[in-house]
Structure formats: C-alpha cells, structure tokens
Amino acid sequence: MVQREKQLERLRNLRDTNLIKVVTGIRRAGKSTLFKQFQQELLVSGVDERNIISLNLEDMQNEPLLERHVLHDYIMMRVDKNEKNYVFFDEIQNVNEFERVVDSLFVKDYIDLYITGSNAYFLSSDLATLLTGRYLEIYLPPFSFAEYVSGYTGDISERGRAGILDDFMTFGGLPETLNLLNGGQRGEIINYVSTVFSTIVEKDIMKRNKVKSKTDFELVARFLLDSVGSIVSPNNIAGYMTSTGNKIDNETVKNYLDVLCDAFLFHRVQRYDIKGKRLLQTLNKYYTTDIGFISALLGKSAKVDAGHLLENIVFIELQRRYTEIYIGKNAETEVDFVVKDRDKNTFYFQVSLTVRDKTTLERELRPLQTIRDHNSKYLLTLDPEEPVYNGIIQRNVAKWLLEN
DSSP states (O other), X not given: OOOOHHHXXXXXXXXXXXXXXXXXXXTTSSHHHHHHHHHHHHHHTTOOGGGEEEEETTSGGGGGGGSHHHHHHHHHHHOOTTSOEEEEEESGGGSTTXXXXXXXHHTOTTEEEEEEESOXXXXXXXXXXXXXXXXXXXXXXXXXXXXXXXXXOSOHHHHXXXXXXXXXXXXXXXXXXXXXXXXXXXXGHHXXXXXXXXXXXXXXXXXXXXXSOHHHHHHXXXXXXXXXXXXXXXXXXXXXXXXXXXXOOHHHHHHHHHHHHHTTSEEEEEEEETTTTEEEEEXXXXXXSOTHHHHHHXXXXXXXXXXXXXXXXXXXXXXXXXXXEEEEEETTEEEEEEEEOTTOOEEEEEEOSOOOSHHHHHHHHHHHHTOOSOSEEEEEESOSOOOEETXXXXXXXXXXXXXX
C-alpha cells in the first residue's frame, strides 16, 4: 500500500488540534485509504480501538445514519466522554444538513473530528458560514508520479522511468489503476477510469447541481479534456458547441465550468502579467485532475498533443509543491507556469517534450529569456540532458517528478 506521506504528515501535525480536518479530492483518489493509514498510526500510538469511530456514509449498512439526528445520537452513544475519541466521516455530504452534525460534535472537547467529501460544494455556503476559521482543508489528489513509482511492483530497471511515465501519461494516477497494472490487468484500466468519471458525474454533479442537459455538460467536459494546456473561455466553448449542432449559451457554459472545478475534475488556472505583477481576468487554462480521463473518454479521437499531456502532469506536480500557480504572460510571450511558494518566492517553468532541435530549443527558451528578474527559471523536457543556458536550468521531467 502506497503511503500518502505528505497528507499523513499534515494529519499527524493537526491531531488533537481544535480544528476539523477536512480531506477533499475526487472519488477513488484514496481518501478512505488515507483515513485507514492514519487510524493505524493512532492504534500504534496507543489509542484504544474503541475510541476510533469510522463511518463510510456511502455504505448501505449506514443508510439509517444519513438523517442528521440519528447520526448525531449514534456517535454520542459510542464516544467515551472521559477519553479522547477520534471520529471519521467518509463522504459526509450524503447526510442531510451534515454541517449541523459537524458543528455539534466539533464543540465537544473529547472528540477530534475528521471528514471527507468529493465535491468542493460541501465546503461552501452553509459549512463555510457555520464553521469559518474552525476547519482546515487537506487536498488529496490521485497518485503523484513518485507515489506511482513507489507502488509499482514490476521491474523498474527493465522498463525504466520513461516507460513507467508512459503508463502514467496514459492511465493517470488513480490508485486502483496501479493495482490493475500490477495485477496484469492492463486491458481493464481504461474502462475503470471511464467508470470513475461517470460515477463522479452521476453522484457528485447531477444530484447536487442544476445541470440543464447531461449531454451538453459531458460535451463541455470532453472539450476541456481535449484542450488541456490551451487557453479557453466560455465564449469559444459555446461557439464551438453551437457550430456542431449543440446550441448552448455562455452563461450555461460558465456554470458547467464552475461545476466541473467544484467536483475536482478540473483546475482553473488564471493568467499572470509578469511585468505588471497582476492577475488577468480573462482567457484561463484548465487542467484535469487525472490525466487518465483523457485516454478513457477521448481515446484515439483525442486531439490534445503529448506536449500538453506532459504540461498537465507538470501542473499537477506543481500544485503539490507550491501554493500559487499561474500561466505567465510577459509582453507577447507566454510562460507555461509562474509559481510561488509559501514565502512568496517566484519560480518559472517551461515544458516541452524535447528541445534537441535547435529551433525548438530557441522557441522554448525565449519566453524565459524575456523575463528580466533573477528568479529561478526551469525548462522541463523528456530529454536526458540537463544543461544550463545562462541561468535557465533544463531538467529531465521524470527525474524532476521523482524528487521530494
């Protein structure tokens, strides 16, 4: 079992603090497994098993607990008021007015509360209003490439990092895809990933959002998957869909884009004016949370090129390492990513499959060369060479992805 060390470390640090620990992320990213790993650590540390209460609120046997009063009474009957109790709710958004249960349990000093949810909606509106300043979100994405490699049971030396990266770019990082790959069931992976996407649409979107047309909604999702790494807007999506016979207005598209991001299927990335040091309000990019969705939903019909697939993988990794991520605009050139760490230090990243061709190298270096500040600049490629060009550091992307 792959240890989700970054998220486990945060749970360890937040244990027994006066905060609700909220783990978010798409379905099948490993939230339930993360809780199991942390619960095992609690047992090892000396917590008695009876003081750990864990409920999966999508399990049919827990269906009677989906009424808030019943759930609250059930927990209160099980806790020991003279000891610390660790209460875990998986997919809490299935409970009607769950925020009231959470608020009531939170104020009891003998309960340390942990919850998960598969839709950002449950962190908005009522929960945010009721619990402002009392919860901390821990985002759990699918496996990183480093986690993927750590769980790969085949002969890494035989295939090499590049071969495993090919699998990662095709199948994505949902934990079960790695289990299928390790079990010799490669042919089942695409169907599994497609099923996960459909489940997210049905359970986390259609049931909780006002979607006028499921067909149009899925067409918008497919458009985004086919456009990762490209600048898109509600206007050009609506225009394209209307031209193909699916008439849709800009406001509906805008709503669908918000819903897709709330369900953690996509991440919206704004443009940043490097020279003016300000955010630009139009022409964003969207990256998918798991690259496997592209193969699963678009297959051979996908128009997105391998360079943009690699760019999406780099985005997902940057999201793990930095607190702010933007698309960089500097005069007439564009830098793939401008990122900032917690101390507001700035870094620039350009991504390309290969720069062995002189013309390609010059094209990829130019956006970084036009930046006049002294912040670190990186060019990530699949090439094994790692030269430095007047301060611009070229890195092999597989090696970079494996770094802590």
